[in-house]
Structure formats: C-alpha cells, structure tokens
Amino acid sequence: MADTSGGWLYAVARELDTDALAGLRGVAGAPVYVVRDAGLAAVVSAVDLAEFGAEPLRRNLEDLDWLAVTARAHDAVVTTVGAAAQAAVPLRLATVCLGDDRVRDLLARRRPDLESALALLTGRTEWGVKAYADPEALASVNPADTAGPSGKGGAGTAYLLRRKAQLSAREKAERNAAAHADRLHGELAALATAARRHPPQDPKLSGRKGWNVLNGAYLVDDAKADELAAAVDRLGAELEGVRLELTGPWPAYSFAGIEQGAEQEPR
Amino acid sequence: MSAELEAAAPERRIALVDLLDRVLAGGVVLSGEVTLSIADVDLVHVSLRALITSASTLERSLSGE
Numbered sequence: 001m002a003d004t005s006g007g008w009l010y011a012v013a014r015e016l017d018t019d020a021l022a023g024l025r026g027v028a029g030a031p032v033y034v035v036r037d038a039g040l041a042a043v044v045s046a047v048d049l050a051e052f053g054a055e056p057l058r059r060n061l062e063d064l065d066w067l068a069v070t071a072r073a074h075d076a077v078v079t080t081v082g083a084a085a086q087a088a089v090p091l092r093l094a095t096v097c098l099g100d101d102r103v104r105d106l107l108a109r110r111r112p113d114l115e116s117a118l119a120l121l122t123g124r125t126e127w128g129v130k131a132y133a134d135p136e137a138l139a140s141v142n143p144a145d146t147a148g149p150s151g152k153g154g155a156g157t158a159y160l161l162r163r164k165a166q167l168s169a170r171e172k173a174e175r176n177a178a179a180h181a182d183r184l185h186g187e188l189a190a191l192a193t194a195a196r197r198h199p200p201q202d203p204k205l206s207g208r209k210g211w212n213v214l215n216g217a218y219l220v221d222d223a224k225a226d227e228l229a230a231a232v233d234r235l236g237a238e239l240e241g242v243r244l245e246l247t248g249p250w251p252a253y254s255f256a257g258i259e260q261g262a263e264q265e266p267r
Numbered sequence: 268m269s270a271e272l273e274a275a276a277p278e279r280r281i282a283l284v285d286l287l288d289r290v291l292a293g294g295v296v297l298s299g300e301v302t303l304s305i306a307d308v309d310l311v312h313v314s315l316r317a318l319i320t321s322a323s324t325l326e327r328s329l330s331g332e
Contacts, residue, residue, distance in 0.1 A: 054301045089295050090290075090293070117295060253293030257295055
C-alpha cells in the first residue's frame with residue numbers, strides 16, 4: 001500500500017512538544033506523526049492517494065461537504081500544533097508529499113523561508129476583523145430627496161427623480177463604506193506587525209446582513225491582543241452604520257506565506 | 268446546506284467561510300507532489316458560487332415562483 005499513500009502536511013513547527021500530539025488524528029481520521037530536519041518539525045498524516053491524489057483531489061474540492069470536513073480536520077491539527085510549539089507555520093490546504101524523505105527534502109530546501117516565517121510568527125497571533133456596513137444608514141438620505149416633487153410633474157417624472165435620488169444615495173453609501181473600511185484597516189494595521197485584506201465575503205455564504213466592506217487579518221503581538229480588541233470595540237461604537245466582528249485567535253494562515261507584506265486587495 | 272456551512276467545530280466555533288478564506292488563500296506553499304494551484308482555488312470559488320446560485324434558485328422555487 002506504500003505506493004498508494006502520501007503524506008498530508010499540516011504545519012512546520014519549532015520546539016514542538018510531540019507529547020501534546022498523542023492520539024491526534026488528521027484528515028480522513030489518520031493519526032499524525034512528525035518528520036524532523038535539524039530543528040524543524042513537519043506534522044504529517046498518511047492519506048490515500050485514491051482520495052487525496054492530484055486528480056481525485058480536484059474532483060473532491062467541488063464537493064463542499066468533503067471540503068468542509070477536510071478543512072476542519074486540517075485546521076484542528078494546525079491549531080493543536082500551534083499550541084504545542086514555540087511557533088508553527090500552517091501549510092496551504094492540500095499539500096501532499098510522496099514519502100517522508102520528500103518532506104525532509106522540502107524542509108531542507110525551504111529552510112530560510114520557513115525560519116523567517118517562524119521568526120515573524122513567534123509571540124504573535126492572527127486575528128480577523130470583519131466590518132459589515134448597513135447601506136441605508138450610510139446613505140443617510142435626505143427624506144426630501146426621496147419624497148419626490150409634490151404636485152406637478154406626473155408619475156413618470158416623480159419615479160425618475162426618486163430613482164436618481166436612490167442611485168446617488170447608493171453611490172454615497174458605497175463611498176462612505178469604502179472610506180470607513182480604509183480607515184478601519186489603517187487603524188487596526190497600526191496595532192499589528194502585519195496586516196492583510198481578504199476578499200469580501202458573499203453575504204449569502206456568510207449568512208450575515210450588510211456589505212462585508214472589510215475582511216481583514218492582523219498579526220498582533222500577544223501583548224497587544226487586548227489593545228486590538230479594545231480598538232475594535234471603540235471603532236465599532238464610533239462608526240455609525242458599520243458593525244464590527246472580531247474572530248480568532250487563528251493559526252497564522254494569512255501570514256505564513258513568503259509573499260507576506262504584499263497586501264492582498266479585495267478582488 | 269447552509270446548516271452545514273455554519274456547523275460548529277467541536278472545540279472552536281468557526282464559520283466555514285472564514286476558515287476557507289484562510290486555508291485556501293493562506294498558509295505557506297511548499298511544492299509537494301500535490302499542491303493546490305490558483306486554478307484549484309478558483310475551482311472552489313466556482314463551486315461556492317454554484318452553491319449560492321442553486322440555493323437562491325431553490326429559495327425562489329420554495330417561495331412559489
């Protein structure tokens with residue numbers, strides 16, 4: 001069976017307490033184990049290539065139930081590893097190697113990147129802040145504009161004028177929302193070592209009302225975590241028509257890449 | 268389906284959308300024999316969009332349209 005199995009990678013850690021991983025199971029319920037290369041520890045579990053090989057994986061990714069279960073299993077191991085190590089770099093979902101030698105080879109070849117990522121993440125935690133804007137509150141339309149002209153003009157003219165007012169109210173709301181989001185991100189990023197904006201979430205997927213104008217991730221010194229939470233409370237109270245949501249602590253998914261620092265703008 | 272999307276993890280309550288933002292677009296990329304490409308991640312986004320479309324179609328048909 002050796003030729004039909006691969007190793008699914010979860011995270012690369014430094015000073016990992018392997019006892020804390022005892023009994024831990026990853027994707028497809030397989031037990032996790034550790035592959036070491038001179039001070040770096042990769043956490044891995046065996047996966048069947050019939051399900052997790054390149055081709056089947058592509059098919060399975062289209063199955064949201066499969067994706068949900070796999071993403072949660074991956075995250076559960078990454079979270080446990082993070083708590084059991086001085087620092088841990090999470091791996092992108094679905095990184096599979098053929099054999100432990102290949103894992104050691106990757107650790108050796110990417111050592112400089114991994115070391116610098118570990119240095120960045122040590123003593124810091126990722127937090128998420130999402131901002132939802134209420135379009136109506138942000139437009140703060142003057143009622144006189146929407147009431148339409150009284151008397152003359154006819155229904156058609158009244159409709160057109162009303163429609164024009166609605167459109168400009170929407171534009172105003174969008175401008176306000178973007179300005180609020182930029183200010184929020186700027187203030188939160190000032191508290192963080194690194195910051196990044198994920199693309200806004202679709203309200204139908206998140207189940208949340210309002211425009212998701214900010215979907216930010218912030219890598220914050222552990223000593224400053226309270227300060228970040230306080231800033232979220234304060235900004236949420238200050239900005240009318242915007243609701244803030246703090247998520248985390250997260251494994252540092254958003255700051256593990258070597259493209260860190262390059263801020264990703266919403267698509 | 269939306270119930271699954273909001274299902275809670277045993278230890279930490281995490282919205283799946285927040286998790287997917289991170290595990291698909293974040294994490295260090297080591298080129299293993301299998302690595303998610305940008306095209307693969309786009310594929311997931313296509314599936315998510317398809318889900319939204321079919322969910323809203325279902326809503327419309329349930330609401331008697």
